[in-house]
Amino acid sequence: MKVVYFLVVILALTSSVVSAYDPSPLQDFCVAAKEKDGVFVNGKFCKDPKLVKAEDFFRHVEPGKTDNPVGSNVTQVFVDQLPGLNTLGIALARIDFAPKGLNAPHTHPRGTEILIVLEGTLYVGFVTSNQDGNRLFTKVLNKGDVFVFPIGLIHFQLNVGYGNAAAIAALSSQNPGAITIANALFKANPPISSEVLTKAFQVDKSIIDYLQKQSWYDNNN
Ligand SMILES: *[C@@H]1O[C@H](CO)[C@@H](O)[C@H](O)[C@H]1NC(C)=O
Numbered sequence: 001m002k003v004v005y006f007l008v009v010i011l012a013l014t015s016s017v018v019s020a021y022d023p024s025p026l027q028d029f030c031v032a033a034k035e036k037d038g039v040f041v042n043g044k045f046c047k048d049p050k051l052v053k054a055e056d057f058f059r060h061v062e063p064g065k066t067d068n069p070v071g072s073n074v075t076q077v078f079v080d081q082l083p084g085l086n087t088l089g090i091a092l093a094r095i096d097f098a099p100k101g102l103n104a105p106h107t108h109p110r111g112t113e114i115l116i117v118l119e120g121t122l123y124v125g126f127v128t129s130n131q132d133g134n135r136l137f138t139k140v141l142n143k144g145d146v147f148v149f150p151i152g153l154i155h156f157q158l159n160v161g162y163g164n165a166a167a168i169a170a171l172s173s174q175n176p177g178a179i180t181i182a183n184a185l186f187k188a189n190p191p192i193s194s195e196v197l198t199k200a201f202q203v204d205k206s207i208i209d210y211l212q213k214q215s216w217y218d219n220n221n
Helices: 002-019 181-186 194-201 205-213
Strands: 072-077 091-097 102-107 113-119 122-127 136-141 146-149 154-159 165-171
Touching (some): 122 146, 136 146
Antiparallel strands (some): 113 146, 113 165
């Protein structure tokens, strides 16, 4: 009997892996419970449904403060901020921009992003993978415009208008993750050896040393 259960579990796991990034829910909801000493699972534990309340599905979001070196602020509404998202395969972020503010090149390893501009003018783009020749797709977006960034690809948004800008991004995972390229490379902890970076960027070691000493700013963590 145990062997049968084991096979069923393996089949369930493999089929969900090929069909989606977040497994399809097997119940109406599975509100994330805070579990400190539990085992690591692919998602969060469910709160007892009898204890679930409307607040578990609710979050209020204010514009983020943009007085920082990149002039932007990403306010995440992922499963950590909104427990009701657990197992649902969706999340959201609000992005605010000061004039010239940049949401620096980054990727979401687990999610496609679709963006709508609420206010202002954004120059946005993404770069395709090596096999596609690292092609760059860009567009200038105004209020009401929608753009999609395919899963895993490096993308950015720059405020090219005269005033502030704001956008809402929806993501196809409860926990899409974010890797900001400059930070991941030049501010890794512990640091990536300058031998690796010098060769990778084909520049003088002094440039890499300089870059590693910069206080890279992450508005996206
Ligand atoms: C983003 O905005 C929030 C809310 O105003 C603020 O607490 C936070 O420090 C800001 N983050 C950055 C990176 O500026």
